[in-house]
Amino acid sequence: xxxxxxxxxxxxxxGGAFIRSESGRTFPLVDAAGTFVGHVPQCxxxxxxxxxxxxxxxxxxxxxxxxxxRGQILYRLAEMIEARSTEMVAAIALGGATKTAEREVxxxxxxxxxxAGWTDKYEQxxxxxxxxxxxxxxxxVTEPMGVVGVLAPDEAPLLALVSLFAPAIACGNTxxxxxxxxxxxxxxxxxxxxxxxxxxxxxxxxxxxxRKEIVPTLATHAHLRAxxxxxxxxxxxxxxxxxxxxxxxxxxxxxxxxxxxxADSAQxxxxxxxxxxxxxxxxxxGA
Amino acid sequence: MSxxxxxxxxxxxxxxxxFGDLWEFDPAPETADPKLKPRYDLFIDGRxxxxxxxxxxxxxxxxxEKKLAEIGLASVxxxxxxxxxxxxxxxxxxxxxxxxRGKYLYRLARLLQDRAREFAVAETxxxxxxxxxxxxxxVPMAAAHFFYHAGWADKLAYAFPGATVAPHGVVAQVxxxxxxxxxxxWKLAPALATGNTVVLKPAETTSITAxxxxxxxxEAGLPPGVVNIVAGAGETGAALLAHPLAAKIAFTxxxxxxxxxxxxxxxxxKKMTLELGGKAANIxxxxxPLDQAxxxxxxxxxxxxxxxxxxxxxxxxxxxxxATVLAKLKRRIQVLRVGDPMDKNTDIGxxxxxxxxxxxxxLVDSGVKEGAExxxxxxxxxxxxxxFRPTLFSGVQQSHRIAREEIFGPVLAIMxxxxxxxxxxxANNTAYGLSAxxxxxxxxxxxxxxxxxxxxxxxxxxxxxxxxxxxxxGYKESGFGREGGRQGLADYVRLx
Numbered sequence: 001x002x003x004x005x006x007x008x009x010x011x012x013x014x015g016g017a018f019i020r021s022e023s024g025r026t027f028p029l030v031d032a033a034g035t036f037v038g039h040v041p042q043c044x045x046x047x048x049x050x051x052x053x054x055x056x057x058x059x060x061x062x063x064x065x066x067x068x069x070r071g072q073i074l075y076r077l078a079e080m081i082e083a084r085s086t087e088m089v090a091a092i093a094l095g096g097a098t099k100t101a102e103r104e105v106x107x108x109x110x111x112x113x114x115x116a117g118w119t120d121k122y123e124q125x126x127x128x129x130x131x132x133x134x135x136x137x138x139x140x141v142t143e144p145m146g147v148v149g150v151l152a153p154d155e156a157p158l159l160a161l162v163s164l165f166a167p168a169i170a171c172g173n174t175x176x177x178x179x180x181x182x183x184x185x186x187x188x189x190x191x192x193x194x195x196x197x198x199x200x201x202x203x204x205x206x207x208x209x210x211r212k213e214i215v216p217t218l219a220t221h222a223h224l225r226a227x228x229x230x231x232x233x234x235x236x237x238x239x240x241x242x243x244x245x246x247x248x249x250x251x252x253x254x255x256x257x258x259x260x261x262x263a264d265s266a267q268x269x270x271x272x273x274x275x276x277x278x279x280x281x282x283x284x285x286g287a
Numbered sequence: 288m289s290x291x292x293x294x295x296x297x298x299x300x301x302x303x304x305x306f307g308d309l310w311e312f313d314p315a316p317e318t319a320d321p322k323l324k325p326r327y328d329l330f331i332d333g334r335x336x337x338x339x340x341x342x343x344x345x346x347x348x349x350x351x352e353k354k355l356a357e358i359g360l361a362s363v364x365x366x367x368x369x370x371x372x373x374x375x376x377x378x379x380x381x382x383x384x385x386x387x388r389g390k391y392l393y394r395l396a397r398l399l400q401d402r403a404r405e406f407a408v409a410e411t412x413x414x415x416x417x418x419x420x421x422x423x424x425x426v427p428m429a430a431a432h433f434f435y436h437a438g439w440a441d442k443l444a445y446a447f448p449g450a451t452v453a454p455h456g457v458v459a460q461v462x463x464x465x466x467x468x469x470x471x472x473w474k475l476a477p478a479l480a481t482g483n484t485v486v487l488k489p490a491e492t493t494s495i496t497a498x499x500x501x502x503x504x505x506e507a508g509l510p511p512g513v514v515n516i517v518a519g520a521g522e523t524g525a526a527l528l529a530h531p532l533a534a535k536i537a538f539t540x541x542x543x544x545x546x547x548x549x550x551x552x553x554x555x556x557k558k559m560t561l562e563l564g565g566k567a568a569n570i571x572x573x574x575x576p577l578d579q580a581x582x583x584x585x586x587x588x589x590x591x592x593x594x595x596x597x598x599x600x601x602x603x604x605x606x607x608x609x610a611t612v613l614a615k616l617k618r619r620i621q622v623l624r625v626g627d628p629m630d631k632n633t634d635i636g637x638x639x640x641x642x643x644x645x646x647x648x649x650l651v652d653s654g655v656k657e658g659a660e661x662x663x664x665x666x667x668x669x670x671x672x673x674x675f676r677p678t679l680f681s682g683v684q685q686s687h688r689i690a691r692e693e694i695f696g697p698v699l700a701i702m703x704x705x706x707x708x709x710x711x712x713x714a715n716n717t718a719y720g721l722s723a724x725x726x727x728x729x730x731x732x733x734x735x736x737x738x739x740x741x742x743x744x745x746x747x748x749x750x751x752x753x754x755x756x757x758x759x760x761g762y763k764e765s766g767f768g769r770e771g772g773r774q775g776l777a778d779y780v781r782l783x
Binding site: 277 | 450545552718730744745747748757759760769773
């Protein structure tokens with residue numbers, strides 16, 4: 001007699017816990033052959049607000065971690081994905097061809113290693129001491145913006161998602177990310193890897209669901225200090241309009257121009273720069 | 288311990304010298320010739336041209352309400368012509384070797400230094416700020432900004448390691464009336480150094496020094512169209528910022544207008560930097576050198592009549608020294624000289640416009656109505672012109688309008704705190720985040736406060752210091768982007 005397998009209930013990772021939508025709503029996930037796999041949480045704006053709250057709570061502690069510690073934790077996340085890459089490839093491929101999925105998972109691991117290495121270096125490149133023409137020690141340091149909203153595209157659902165949130169958390173922000181609507185499953189599995197990576201709960205919060213339902217609140221939520229990711233022309237207009245009231249920082253790339261997430265150009269020091277504030281201090285020099 | 292210190296300080300008051308109205312200073316008017324023309328036209332494509340619609344508006348001296356000059360009002364068609372000129376100039380200007388572009392900026396810096404006193408007088412007549420400020424701060428600092436950025440033009444690869452650097456194209460810039468020439472320098476210098484071409488709109492009450500600067504642009508031999516200046520009010524500004532050729536916009540002004548701009552340009556794909564309002568906390572701990580702190584508080588709020596986005600408009604004093612600081616402040620502002628901005632002895636000049644004076648009055652009235660305690664010295668104000676006495680409010684609550692809204696005038700709201708945490712909490716309890724001041728003798732506390740304060744600039748035991756090498760700009764609703772330093776340069780380039 002063949003054993004009946006245990007199927008997994010897909011849950012999203014928010015505030016360090018695995019939850020289903022507060023609304024109780026789900027949408028069906030099918031594999032490459034069209035066979036039913038499971039019910040994915042259809043997160044609402046209320047879920048978004050809860051996730052922002054979790055991210056805001058986690059923010060100060062994460063920002064205060066040493067740069068070295070943040071680097072080790074990002075590296076640990078890379079270790080967790082590498083070790084479970086077969087599972088992640090399966091989550092992306094869902095029974096389809098695995099070749100591209102394998103490349104995507106490998107690139108994701110490498111991307112995390114790339115940003116793990118930046119955590120204790122970007123400050124030295126981006127900040128500095130300014131030679132003012134007066135007796136002051138004047139220096140500029142970076143600070144994380146706070147809670148950052150991330151909109152992941154459908155292409156490369158794992159790699160793009162990680163490429164977007166890694167620079168944000170590398171410099172001490174916390175993140176609420178909306179996973180690909182078309183391929184939400186890699187984000188579900190990623191949550192399970194985040195949970196075992198030493199990343200404190202609430203630093204990365206992943207939501208699945210329909211962008212149309214979540215994006216308007218993402219745009220206007222005053223506690224989100226920045227929004228980054230990939231968005232359609234209509235969404236960009238909506239988000240930038242909604243962001244105006246709290247003068248939120250918006251850094252969106254057009255969905256109409258697909259990015260090559262595998263390329264070296266998809267990772268940059270300047271992606272970190274987009275998500276920091278610069279603070280300049282004038283300290284007197286004297287006896 | 289703090290109580291002991293207070294006792295020591297208040298035990299034997301220092302002898303006071305109050306000049307007040309006992310005897311008058313002789314007037315010491317500045318006499319340099321500002322070389323004003325009766326009429327200023329628009330500066331488009333390297334030439335002064337009359338506005339197409341033929342419309343003009345008057346620039347008024349706020350010190351005596353007299354007309355200084357007639358200014359051409361740029362219509363949508365003029366703005367379009369300016370943007371077209373800038374777009375035509377862009378290919379050659381951006382391809383110019385950096386070292387050559389830099390030389391033009393060095394020329395601008397030098398020519399401005401040559402005509403410094405003339406510009407200082409023009410600035411004071413047009414804007415109402417004391418001549419000692421335009422002479423010793425605005426104009427030299429404007430020249431310094433050109434000199435600093437000139438040197439970057441051929442060194443951009445060192446500013447952004449690992450990236451390719453390209454200019455945006457045509458940059459549209461709208462600047463405020465509080466530091467007309469200096470804001471022009473903050474905007475033009477980095478834009479030009481990085482190879483962009485510019486259309487700039489000065490504020491409608493202070494267009495003169497911008498249009499005088501256009502003369503310097505001609506003297507420096509800048510290629511036509513690299514710098515274009517269009518005068519006008521909100522409509523001209525809106526047309527400029529929305530112009531399809533403007534790839535990047537830079538705006539300095541109120542948070543209210545900043546939000547309107549963000550909404551109107553949502554989805555346009557334009558690069559933006561906004562330097563908006565502020566409600567800075569100036570925090571005095573009980574171990575601070577109090578006399579020095581009082582000077583800093585006065586400079587923080589009364590510099591440029593308080594028309595400063597980073598003005599230290601909320602004073603937070605530790606309880607133990609609050610009474611002492613308030614007494615010292617009252618004594619200090621009694622001897623501030625309010626009056627003719629052209630007098631070299633004047634500390635507080637004219638309020639820039641009638642509209643601004645009305646706004647200040649409205650907010651001061653609200654402070655009285657909401658229950659804060661008002662103090663103003665009994666100084667005489669000139670009969671003509673727009674003036675406002677230096678004003679202190681004590682007993683202010685965080686919910687009062689005068690503690691929340693940007694007044695942009697010589698009005699200080701004073702509150703107290705007990706602990707470091709309370710100071711941080713109160714200082715950060717605002718939608719703004721442009722600047723902050725910290726007064727303490729303890730170095731580690733300065734760094735702790737600087738880390739906790741949500742503000743782009745933190746001044747320790749000083750206030751309102753600026754430098755071209757020092758990035759300036761805000762957190763939260765005070766806008767985004769920086770001006771000055773390597774960080775400010777980044778807002779004028781595309782990184783690949």
